[in-house]
Amino acid sequence: MEKTTKKAVILLSGGLDSATTLAIAKSKGFKCCAMTFRYGQRHSIEQKCASKIARFFEAEQLFFDINPAVFLHSALTDKSIKVPTNRKIDSSKIPITYVPARNTIFLSYALAFAESIGAFDIFIGVNATDYSGYPDCRPEYIKAYEKMANLATAAAIQKKGRRYKIHTPIIKMSKAQIIKTGTKLGVDYSLTHSCYNPDKTGKACGKCDSCQLRLKGFTEAKLIDPIRYAK
């Protein structure tokens, strides 16, 4: 395994996927700087989890605010839209929890910040296997983003041979594989949060797509999900 003290920028939401991605980046020897976004999400539990995870992995963390006026018609940002529950997940359809071009904005902040601090490595915990409904989680999107990033930036042009790399270490893993990988790397999943629509006490609903995938992943990994679910 590559051991370096190179800096990396990590997109950290507070969910299971990005926590595992941070653990992987750290295991590769990167000095990690986490970026967490507030963009009018339905709740702020995820952001608190992101801070706990960043502290757990001794990563620097910066928060950024995105005006939710750019993200319309998503169940994740518009409380008038109901989060679907107990549905059979059809990964060929894009769900109402899709947020317009969200990963593109996140990666663009990461790119600017990476260039600002002299980093060339960006980690994002996208996953296309369990749930391929989101267009901005697919390998072909990431490849196109990386190509664009290396045309967009002064550092990629001036520093011959240095290229921006968008790392997606869990993109092809199943949720069970992600959980097993993270567990081996010491991720404390009690610090993470995945539910789209938790109750007021912070308990996960257990019914939304994200909860369903998480619970299925823990079952398949033969591990116990340490977070609390509403009854």
Add this chain to the structure above:
Amino acid sequence: MEKTTKKAVILLSGGLDSATTLAIAKSKGFKCCAMTFRYGQRHSIEQKCASKIARFFEAEQLFFDINPAVFLHSALTDKSIKVPTNRKIDSSKIPITYVPARNTIFLSYALAFAESIGAFDIFIGVNATDYSGYPDCRPEYIKAYEKMANLATAAAIQKKGRRYKIHTPIIKMSKAQIIKTGTKLGVDYSLTHSCYNPDKTGKACGKCDSCQLRLKGFTEAKLIDPIRYAK
């Protein structure tokens, strides 16, 4: 010329290039929604100009704030870095006024907002001819961005045949051509601002790269620049 009532998203800075770009979009019959960004610029004159231009062209306008912590080491955002003056402009070198991945962040907000409002047309006033120093003003960058945008978004995948188009109508024009084009379309250039480092009264310095290119453009177009310059 195409006459439609299609919506378009326009990146509007308050400078000469984006004002002309808005005029062109409007002349093509688009219903224009302008996006203006505050990102820790040295001054706010540009933003006030952007509002005047949006009103002049009866375009809707939205402001967005970007935490300048992502944009380090640029003379446009860091007041401790001097804006170069009276220099011979070498378009093969990237100047200190370059802001890391700025256009990528701007276009990503535009993409999210376009998807949110059901628009597929985005206009940006980049220009690669007079001043090719900025990597994110080049045609190859825009082409790569457009390709990525059409992989990133639900609307491009679900609505068969609809693709995001990044319009760059002035990308290959000289500054003189831009000014002549805008003048024909009725742009009031007294409402625009180009200087990187205006004085306290708002007068342009006449010496920075941006002022030099603007002044040369007006001279070559045989037109009078209506804005005020410091003596």
